Amino acid sequence: MEFRLKNELEEIRLLAEAIELWGEENGIPGKTLFQLNLALDELLTNTITYGYPEGGEHEIMLRLIPEGEKELLIEIRDDGLAFNPLEVKAPDLKQDIEERPIGGLGIHLVRQMLDELEYRRENGQNILLMRKKY
Amino acid sequence: MDINEMKKDKATVITIEGRLDSSTSGILEKKLLSLMDTGEKNFLLDFSGMDYISSAGLRVLLMVAKKSKTAKGKVLLSALTDNVKEVFDIAGFTDIFTIFATAEEALKDF
Structure with missing residues (x-):
């Protein structure tokens, strides 16, 4: 399936609903869909919140392709500021409430929810290729 | 997302329904901050009707x-659904x- 989003946070919920519907039709387990939607939410929230400091309407493209028996290939393309999620440092989860920095958990969730994550910058676009097994 | 607020003897109970994500977390943040401004420091956040949380939440x-x-004060949580529990576990x-x-x-417990 293919989905185009505007750079507005409310669009993420619509994408999640579309993926759930598509997933149910294609026999993908609910747990997998939840984990995939969480990862996409985190990545898209970052792009929409920080990717377009100059504002204006932009389009983010997402493709979801079943691969083999039990794997999904997901691609996101956006024309926001260059951002490589693989360069984000992992948070220290052992810290107590007082020491924990506010924020910094989003990309950690993405990494835990997906099986593979690849990033490249090409022609002014961020391209993320992801794999999710189930 | 819907937020319901109920003042009890020792704490304010906040019930959250639906999705706590980047487009809704600001509403909860404002609600909690305004209650703290009035002097409340004890909160019970009940998640029995909350089926989704992201890092923004x-x-x-x-x-x-x-x-x-x-x-x-004290912040206590109750009734995490399976998906929310999974996110909590992964986030520590x-x-x-x-x-x-x-x-x-x-x-x-208050």
């Missing part, structure tokens, strides 16, 4: 927990928050 929870701790939040199975149980 976790951020608000950590913020209120920090502020309440500074004010010598299960260890830093006090979580009860039901709101009734949590209220006895």
